[in-house]
Amino acid sequence: MQPVDEGWQYRWGDSPLMPDGTPQWIVQDEPGQWHDIGFPSNPPGRAGREHAWFRVTLPEGEWFSPMLYIYSVDIIVQAWFQGELLYQYGTFDEQGRGRFEGWPWHEIPLPENYEGETVYFRVFSNYTDIGLWGEVAILDHPDLVLHLVSRSAKSLVIATICGLIALLALIFASIQRGPMGFASIALFSLVTGTMLVAETPASLLIAYQPLLWDYLAAGSYFLVPVTLALLLQQWLAHHSPAVLGWLWKFHLGFAVLALLASLSGLINLSSAFLVFDGLLLVSLVLLVGSAALRFRVLYREQQILLVTCGLFAVLLIADMAVAHGFLPWGWLVPASWGALAFALAVVSISVWHFSRTQQALQQMTVQLEQKVAERTARAEALAEREAARSRLLTLESRKSQKLADLISGIQDCAVLEEAFELLARALPGLYMPMAGSFYRRRPDGSYERVATWGPAAETAFPASLDRGLPSLTETTLPLRSQALSDPLCFLLRVEPGLTGGSPEGVLLLAHPRLPESLKGYGTVRVVAWVYQSVEKLGITLSGLALREELQRFSYEDGLTGLKNRRHFDELFRHEQEVSRRSGRSLSLLMLDIDHFKRFNDTYGHEAGDEALKMLSRVLARHFRGSDTVCRYGGEEFAVLLPGATSAEATERAEALRRAVASEPAGEGGAVPEHLTVSVGVACWPESCTEFGDLFRAADRALYRAKHAGRNRVAAAEA
């Protein structure tokens, strides 16, 4: 590559044309009009002029297919060589003016023997700069292609990386919940990448559309502050200065308007660059400056981002300064590297931030799942408890029904013994599934097991509780589940007590086996129910006992404990019926204490009562089994002897009479003097054919015994 950087001359204005259209200045040499210039660009003293001519004598060189390479021209150009138009870029009108058509590099093929010949450049520019720009050199075509590619390589690599970053950011934006952060990175990278590709000289090798590439470059360049402001706005979040919002909206508006205006021919795109660069300078200062004011309150990653953004802004400004000639062309400002570094910094911080957010999210999810699991477990436990409670309630109501049936069964019982038999049969069903045993009080005060159910150890429920009762702890209300004895012990009290207040029954129960969820509350409830059921059974049994006692009193003689006349009358009727059906004989003894009035009068009424009791004992001793002894009234007694003949009855009456007479009296005896009795004996069917006559026959026989001198037995005559 042979630079053409010497021997340049310029001349302001446009050349008049000769009749054949050839510019006059390339034919008539007017050396005084041409002035030397170091590089064919922006000659001094422009004063608003839009036309300039440049010329140079081409140096010698060894080339196969030499090309004159220019990068580039403001704004349109014609190249004249040996009186011929060698090259033209843009359209010149009659006034020699034209429109901006892009800033491509130019490749002008040189004819053979070009060395030492002068080439003239006719330039029109309504832009700030006029003339050639960048590089002017001679080289072979393949070398030019290589040169362009090598000049573009860096930008293309960076643009590719930017494209990849944009793609990655877009993917992240689509999977993240707040996509704006990554979307703004994608936009920035996309804009930067597009700008780099569009600005790179190699782009024209892909498609020789200078204006299209320039529009793309302009559009993406104009959008740089938009994406920068958006990025910072996203990143600084609530620390973001309000000016950022204004800036990106303003620049977006500018980009749209500038492109539309130049596309529609209202303005030249080149002039929009000038305005934009001014605006960009101000915007960058505002952008970075306003964010830097909050530098101290920012997080570390925000600070790093801001610093890289500041560096990028400085590089952009430096690049602008080179483009506008404030800094020399040779200064290669690494603005594209700056953009890449900025994009990479943003991406790395974003990815780091993203992964941190993901970690936090994961932690939150784990915590949330834990909470949900805990709540579910609690809800399940509650549901389980509710189900167990409802099962318990159902069981309780079923048991309550059983208890009610048992109570009504007990009420139907005639005597307490029958009720206890019923109880022993019914208790297992009532208290299952709790294992247990029921003990009944024996006359000697010990307790005998009468029912046992469920799997239970012999030690917990022994066959009898001889001396065990005092060591048992009675389960009483109020209940505390932790203070419950094992086994549970309930005392069945039947009042009026048959044996003076000791419980009639003892119920031992194993602890109820309840689900864990119900244990505390359920145990207390179940045990309270058992306690109440035992109380109810006790009350019912007490009622029965009272009834039985009352009944006994109504058939018993209170003084002697013998059956009374009422009982005698009922029994007598019953025995008559039995004898009538079976034909079995029935004897009746009527006996009366002799001279009892005198005894009473002599020793007092109390002694008379003692005498009556003594006689009762003798009678009870004397008659057992099917015989029935009754106090018929006063000092009169009746004895029924079912199955006894008249002779047998008389014999037994005689034995009785003797026994009474020989009862000890005086000191050491129950009575102060000996008593005697007179006895009348009658027998069916020997004494009478009708049962109705039996009593009268016995009474008459008694009368006869009395009459015959007392202390004797008289049998009724047939």
Ligand SMILES: Nc1nc2c(ncn2[C@@H]2O[C@H](COP(=O)(O)OP(=O)(O)OP(=O)(O)O)[C@@H](O)[C@H]2O)c(=O)[nH]1
């Ligand atoms: N201490 C006492 N005396 C009674 C009781 N029931 C009846 N008597 C007395 O028994 C006596 C019966 O007397 P009477 O019927 O005249 O006959 P008696 O004196 O035994 O003479 P005889 O029967 O003819 O031998 C009366 O004095 C009654 O007061 C009682 O429950 N206790």
